[in-house]
Amino acid sequence: MMMSHMAPSCGSLCRRLFQRLVPSNGGVHPSRTLSTPTWTVPVDPLKNPDFRPRRIILIRHGQSEGNVDECAYVTTADWRIPLTDLGRKQAKVAGKQLREKICEKDASVVFYYSPYLRTKQTLEEIMPFFDEKEVVSCLEEPRISEQQIGNFQNVHQVLDAKAERSKFGRFFYRFPSGEAGLDVYNRVSSFIPTLVRDCNQHAIAGRDLDNLNIVIVTHGLALRLMLMRWFQWSVDDFEQSQNPENCELITMNKIKGTDGYAWMELEEKDRVSLDLPDTCGVPRNVHLHMSHEMDNCEKVK
DSSP states (O other): OOOOSOOOOHHHHHHHHHHHHSOTTOOSOGGGOOOOOTTOOOOOTTTOOOOOOSEEEEEEOOOBHHHHOTTHHHHSOGGGOOBOHHHHHHHHHHHHHHHHHSOSTTOEEEEEEOSSHHHHHHHHHHGGGSOGGGEEEEEEOGGGSOOOOOSSOOHHHHHHHHHHHHHHOTTTOBOTTSOBHHHHHHHHHHHHHHHHHHHHHHHHTTOOGGGEEEEEEEOHHHHHHHHHHHHTOOHHHHHHOOOOOTTOEEEEEEEEOTTSOEEEEEOHHHHHHTTOOGGGGSOHHHHHHHHHHHHHHHHHO
């Protein structure tokens, strides 16, 4: 159900959510507090090891002033660069597309977002498409922020460094005053176990993970590196890939095999959009599992 009133800021919405979710004893930090649904059913994580939500949807922020003018970084800190008017329009379109994708009855949503202004503004445009009751939590996550390439920047030096990075390779190239792609890979990799723990906590609280959607509002490079870690791409696979367009939705869906084995799979159109080979839409360990299953079937024959 679309909310008709003016869009709340993600900060104000999160504060309201935190006030609702934090227990009276104050013993749990609000950034990791999870709601307990009214239909609570005890879940034994040992009997139900599937931590995967129905979907994980990654969204690159809308067009920012830095996307259209490198000079924006000279006097404004990267994390304070705002969206352009077009970027806000793109975010509204993304919100509509997200609402159309998450259309199931009793669907619930967990949002994670980078602390950068452009990602927060993107989320602000998306939020009005969801009723507050559908939003389980809304969590700021610094580990999914943009690659650090320096503080207040010299435009010519940054452009020269980016040109050098194109020749050297994005994964291992280190900006003189910032991070290499490998550094971003390491921090987004450390976020994934947190995501898994949060999903487990939702399951323990009685929430149906088959009806839970994770939405991550982040940046182009961080988005690809998170996918690289999840699907176990090689460095060559990553170097071949391209950033998604601003506010493009990249969707991973939970797939369940006949033997109960489950995994997340990248939608085919998104794999093509990212310019990835067809082996990169499914985790490599799934390919191994399927090979073992085929071998077992052959032995039975």
